[in-house]
Amino acid sequence: MRLSRGARAALAVAMTLGLAVIYVPLGVVIVSSFNTDKTFGWPPSGFTLEWWRRAVDNVGARDALATSVKAGFGATAIALVLGTLLSFAVARYRFFGRDVVSILVVLPIALPGIVTGIALSSAIQTTLRPIGIDFGLFTVIIGHATFCVVIVYNNVLARLRRTSGSLExxxxxxxxxxxxxxxxxxxxxxxxxxxxxxxxxxxLSFDEVIVTTFTAGAGVQTLPIWILSNLTRPNQAPIVNVVAAVLIVASVVPVWLAQRVSADTAGGRL
Amino acid sequence: MSSAEGARPASFARRVSGTLYRRPGLRLGGLLTAPLGYLVVVYLGALGLLLMSAFWTTDEFSGNLVKSFTWANFHAVATTSVYRTVLIRSVGVAAAVTVICTAVAFPMAFFMAKVAPVRLRRGLVVAVLTPLWASYLVKAFAWRSMFSGDGVLDWALTPFGLSSPGFGLPATVVVLSYLWLPYMILPIYAGLERLPESMLEASADLGAKAGRTFRSVVLPLTIPAVVAGSIFTFSLSLGDYITVQIVGGKTQLIGNLIQTNVGAANNLPLAAALATLPIVIMVGYLLAVRRTGALDNL
Known part of the structure; x- marks a missing residue:
């Protein structure tokens, strides 16, 4: 497509502005984690490493991180198995109801999280509790897996559609x-x-708040739940900010990894 | 199996493999059982139970569920004007967020896929994907501090004689658009990337200027990708109740109503009846867009 010089320049400006809007709030979080002012007023009133020192010692945040990682691994493992099986069936076979399957699998991500959340919560209460399984890490994993399946399914399906069955x-x-x-x-x-x-x-699992709120029960705290319950406490807010800054910086690693490994230019499909 | 091998008994795996090879139906069944079982039992089962409880009531004194059939909850949802206002507001917010995301995402995705030099593309994709990993709550609170009285927005706007719009409905729309923007950029980018360069060249060879090529070739072929992105932006905004608590001031969306009825009000049946609204809207939306091929573009 032969675009005029002006159109190219306009698109480049749109891209730059877009990225700026995406990154300014993240930058503010990182800068605020060094701000002496507890209420994050702008411009920052002074530089301090105090919040970082306190965050390192924070047991609650570390435990929550461990719980989140466990939940993430559990949900991802289930999703990898179920999503792969389903994508093979849809890509390689013709069967009655194939279209229904493709809607069923996106439903958990297409319906608002609060619907999934209260549905699972009331189902756990009426069916799992009587047989002795209470809200906990297990129920969080079950809940997260429902919407993680579609992510794996989409990625594998896209790949299978491009590789012909004749090799097999x-x-x-x-x-x-x-x-x-x-x-x-x-x-x-x-x-x-x-x-x-x-x-x-x-x-997706690591960052999920809503479904987690409804499936976690009192004893289980994932990192987002920890953040949610601590952000409103004046003494904890700066520490939450440090955790946030760490998450922002750390998020570069997995995305970069995905880019390196995946031949897909998008590095994964939603 | 060759006759030389036939002399000794075939291994178990070999026999299973042989059976599977001869029977495609068995293979298909094996592939489908676990994932469909999970989705149907866990997900649809839970949804079904929720819809059923929409026809029940709670005992006013004990707060326990009374499992006798009634239309009362749906009647309440249909006749209470607050619910209608909130529903219209929620759909409006979701639609506004979707429109804003599309308007912002399309030029960016187009630049990434068709204008930027190939060596820059990867970096741009990383730049757009990275915020998806940075916590949702963190971003919402970053905006809270930016919208607040002595925040970044006030600081940046004061020299121009303006001030931060503060917390409320506009702030909610801005923050939701910000949060779900990558969910719109990625499908559009993938859609544009799949668009063969040769088609654009053919269009140009036939005399079409850039604008005409865009309208007649690019846009029709990327509509499914836009619709795929809109499924995310619309649904994620429709059910949100946390962002609106953080930056929305006193604004209420349908998610807040559902959440208060589950939590503080302890009225699961009414919450379930309210939850059928977003379910009906989203299922209707999915069925309507299925023909565009959007579901293959997620």
Missing amino acids: EASMDLGAGVFTTFRHVTFPAVRSALFAGGLLAFA
Whole structure:
């Protein structure tokens, strides 16, 4: 498409402004974590490392981080298995109700989190509690997995649509069984899509607040729940700000990793 | 299996593999059982229970669920004017956020996919993806401190004789648009990237200027991607109740009503009846956009 010089310049300006709007609030958080003023007034009144020192010693934040990582791994593991199975069925077979499946799988992410949240919460209360399973890490993982499945499913499905099934047929014609074919032909083809999907699923679970609120119960605190309950406390707010700054800086790592591993330019699909 | 191998008994894995190979139906069944079982039992099951409880009531004194059929909750939702106002406001906010996100995301995605030099693309994608990982709450609170009385916005706008709009509905729309912007940029970017360069060249060769190519080739082919992004921005805004608590002042959205009825008011049936509104809206939206192929562009 031959764009005029003016149009190109306008688009470049839009891109720059867009990125500026995206990054200014994040920059404010990072700067505020060194601000002596507890209420984050602007411009900052002075420089301090006090909040960072206190944050390192904060047991609540560390425990919450560990819980979040556990929940993220659990939900991602379930999503990887279920999402992959489903994407293979949809990509490689024709069956009755295939369209319904493609709607069913996006439903958990397309319906607002609060709907998923209260539905799961009341279901846990009426069905799981009587058999002795109470709200906890397990129920958080179950809840997160419902909307993580679609992320893995989308990534693997997109990959499968681009790799033809004839490679698999060739492998089987040459005498490899179903499992051998999967190990040597199919899996290598979808590996990077699995990685990208798994990373995004983990990210989604790691940052989830609403479904977590309704499925966690009193004893389990993920990092977002910890942040939510501490932000309004004047003494804790600066420490939350430090945790936030760390999260912002740390978030570069997984995105960069996904970019390196995935051949997909988008580094993963939502 | 060759005759040489046939002499010794085939391994278990080999036999399972053989059976699966001969029976595609069995393969399909094996693939579908676990994921569909999970989604149907856990997700649809829970939704079904929720919808059922919308027809129940709570005992006024004990607060326990009374499982007898009644239309009372739906009647309350349909006739209470506050609920209608809040619903219209919520849909309006979700629509506004979607429009703003599309307007901001499209030029950015277009620049990333079609204008920026190839070596820059990767960096730009990373730059857009990274904030998706930075906590939702952190970003909402960053905006709270920016909108507040002595925050960044006031500081930046005062020299121009303006002041921060403060907390309220406009702030909510701004922050929600900010939060869900990457969810719109990524599908559009992916859609534009898949658009073959040769089609754009063909259009130019046939005499179309950039504007005409954009209207007649680019836009029709990227509509599914935009719709895919809008599923995220619309749904995520429609159910939000936390951002509006943080920057919305006294504003209430449908999510807040549902949340108060589940929590403080302890009226799950009424909350369930209210929750059917976003469910109906989103399912209707999904069914309507299915034909555009948007679901393949998520």
